[in-house]
Amino acid sequence: MEEKRERILRAEDLSAGYQKKAVVQGVTLSLEAGKILTLAGPNGSGKSTLLKTVAAQLSPVGGMVWLTGKPLAEFSGRELAQKLALVLTMQLRTERMTCWDVVTGGRYPYTGRLGLLSEQDRLKAEKAMEMVGALELRERDFNAISDGQRQRVLLARAICQEPEIIVLDEPTSFLDIKYKIELLSVLRRLAREEKTAILLSLHEVELARKISDEVLCVKDGGILEAGPPELVLSEEGICRLYDLKREEYRAYYGQERLEHYIETGGKRLRCGYTTGTCAALAAAAAAQMLFSGSAPKKVGLITPKGIPVEVSPVHCSLERETARCAVIKDGGDDIDATTGAEIFAEIKRRKEPGILIQGGKGVGRVTKPGLDQPVGEAAINRVPRQIIRAAVEQVMETMEEEGGLEITISVPEGEIIAKKTFNPQLGIEGGISIIGTSGIVEPMSLQALLDTKKIELRQVAVQDPKRVVFTPGNYGMDFLREYLARETEGVPVVVCSNFIGELLDAAGSDGVEQVLLVGHMGKLVKLAGGVMNTHSRYADCRTELFCAHTAVCGGTKELCQALMAAPTSDACVAILQKAGLWDAVRDSLLAAIQRQLDRRTGTGCQAGAVLFSNTYGLLGITEQGAEILKDWKEKKGDAL
Known part of the structure; x- marks a missing residue:
């Protein structure tokens, strides 16, 4: 006869999200002691948001969550910490803390106001570290250990809390296959031997199949399917969940996979x-x-x-x-x-x-x-x-x-x-x-897109005269058609995306003689600071550059503060126009952009820039940009 288990967690018609806007909604789930429930689904489907809501890190947008039969909202912080432990994927940064210090933090829900550890607390911390195979890390600096060791230490801290449920968000991120198996083996042991309820999210469906008692598939803002892993994570189920073709599925799960990993964007x-x-x-x-x-x-x-x-x-x-x-x-x-x-x-x-x-x-x-x-x-x-x-x-x-x-x-x-x-x-x-x-x-490296752009540029380089227009995207293409169609007629256009520096280098190497960069102020202003990859993940220093050049041009502290608080480049232009400093700041920025372009291209080719905005139209042209347009005009014999 199957053992009757206590229901630890229950959610009904739960909606989770931010600022009262649901990311995932209509979720009903139940988790018993000693069971492992896994959330699976595509990136951005709401798995992490759902876990944080269940763990009281976020307030529900709608619906209810009960923990051991009591509404989650009625727990105090200390009471909740004695019932539930949370392990997130974000990298915990500490100052001069050993692994022992991190693990024993899990005992604070049970200590007094001074946070003093009893002998029993120390024994429980040692037992937790031993359980995850991290006891030898006891005196090591937490910031000086590997990702796999760090995950084991964080799991030991969660175990040290003696919770009835542990919630983990992608605990296998950054780990190689050995550490993944070890960590999931510990979770299975906790569930089977300690009767701890485990709620986690996983990207590796093959591991989810092996460890889970039940799987919830999260997709398109709700639960697509729920049930035993062998049914939910079948070939058909995985294809439906991840919008895969059958041949794509078989490429991943029908033959051996390359087990080589890189870290990018905080993911392994x-x-x-x-x-x-x-x-x-x-x-x-x-x-x-x-x-x-x-x-x-x-x-x-x-x-x-x-x-x-x-x-x-x-x-x-x-x-x-x-x-x-x-x-x-x-x-x-x-x-x-x-x-x-x-x-x-x-x-x-x-x-x-x-x-x-x-x-x-x-x-x-x-x-x-x-x-x-x-x-x-x-x-x-x-x-x-x-x-x-x-x-x-x-x-x-x-x-x-x-x-x-x-x-x-x-x-x-x-x-x-x-x-x-x-x-x-x-x-x-x-x-x-x-x-x-x-x-x-190499995933997420953007190398394939950059290689394609270089090929496009190489095709331009075989033409004569060797000249090209770079523009980051659709806004630039629209501006060229509306404002510079005659001036750039017959000149090849390469959509350079954010790879301005790399393509300027390639232009010089391929023998291109003139490059005119046409782009929105919001991107090209970054060039004034020497930022040659304009994607926001690398740098977003627009307001800082407006502020610095305004200060150089005599702007007041209050004006600089207003620029720093501005949400867009267009807003910065409006502020400067109202203050009567736009012309001076624009000329200063254009000069800085030209210096950076000259520095990057060296003697390889001429490069200039045209800046615009969707609100104000043409904003300015660098000195070299004006010379390039003049040269193109003279070669065409047209009157601009």
């Missing part, structure tokens, strides 16, 4: 491998099959980045002395249009010596100059070709084979996939391009 993300690596692995598998008569179970290589990749090839066949194998593209945590695509390699012998690599169905053809391959050639770049050739040569050497080979790379769905990429703008038609220099996909 899994890397994948490029289409070039897939093509090389498929070619190596096909070569082995051609020479031996049977398909290999696994095939591997070392990528140019030095990271080994090993996979199981699929769709292997041998007909009329032609071998064919495929490898499924794994994009890691950076899913793109090619994730889940099947990259095929077909190999047959040829009379001529050497290895010939060509593109088949679904691999695009180059139609414009300036790309890595000449016009008319398959869009398989130089480095992927080297990787493919090296992989096949290694097989030939190992199997003591000689002679010429013809390798055809194909992607059956490539033409459809290519419509979701930048290829049509780049002049690659009929399929995807096989590109990349490292062989590895």
Whole structure:
């Protein structure tokens, strides 16, 4: 007979969010002692918001939460801390605290006002550290230990509270597979042996399957599905939850995954491998099959980045002395249009010596100059070709084979996939391009977008005269059409996004002679401070720059304070116009922007800038920008 368990947590019709605006709503859940309930779902679905609401970090927007039968709102801080422990993903920063100090903080709900630890408190802290395997860290500085060790210490602090429920938000973030397994094993032990209720969120669905008693799938502001993990986290369920195609799911869970990680944006993300690596692995598998008569179970290589990749090839066949194998593209945590695509390699012998690599169905053809391959050639770049050739040569050497080979790379769905990429703008038609220099996909690195922009610029560089307009995005394009259409007629435009510095460097290297940067004041004012990547994650110093240049131009303290409090660049312009200082501050900023552009380009090319706003239109042109426009006017023979 199944043991009757006490219900620790209950929520009915719960809505969670911020400032009375619900992020997730209509949630009903229940958690018993000794059970593990996992929230799964896409980023931004509301998992963390829901956990914080259940843990009384946020007030409910609607509905009710009960803890051990009592409304959550009726608990005092000390009472709640004796019932519930919370472990968040945010990095806890401490000043001169040892791991022991951090763990024993979990006993403060039980100490007196002075926070003095009793012998019993110390024993409980030691037991908690021992349980998570962190006792040897006792005297270590908490800020000087690894991410995995830090998570164990924070879990020990939660255990030290002796709560009836522990709430954890993505506790496996930043951890390698060993630490993940160890941490989740401790949670399972707490549930099974100590009868602690565990509520957590996880991104790794394969781990959620193993540890959870029940899973709640959070999506689109509500609960999509709830139930046992083997039912909820089936192939169909995961595809529905994460909007995955079946082939994308199988790329992640149908074959071995690359277990290599990077930290970016405060997250620990899994890397994948490029289409070039897939093509090389498929070619190596096909070569082995051609020479031996049977398909290999696994095939591997070392990528140019030095990271080994090993996979199981699929769709292997041998007909009329032609071998064919495929490898499924794994994009890691950076899913793109090619994730889940099947990259095929077909190999047959040829009379001529050497290895010939060509593109088949679904691999695009180059139609414009300036790309890595000449016009008319398959869009398989130089480095992927080297990787493919090296992989096949290694097989030939190992199997003591000689002679010429013809390798055809194909992607059956490539033409459809290519419509979701930048290829049509780049002049690659009929399929995807096989590109990349490292062989590895680093998630959230933005490297692929930057590489595409550099390719666009390289195409400009082969034209004559060698001139180009850079603009960060749609606002700039609209301004060019409305205000500078005649002046820039016939001049190629590259949408540079936030990569202003990198593309200025590339322009100099590619031989571009003149660059006119046209952008909104809100982005380009950052150049005055030498900020050449204008994404807000790197720097947002707009009001500070307005303030500094206003002070230089004689602005009062009150005026500077008003600028620092301004919400937008347009608001700063309005404040300065009212104070009668706009012209002076504008000229000062333009001069600073020009200095920074000159510093970045050196003698490589001329670069100037045009600044505008959607409210005020044209705001100003730097000295070099005016000279560039004048030069273009004279070359056209037009009157501007």
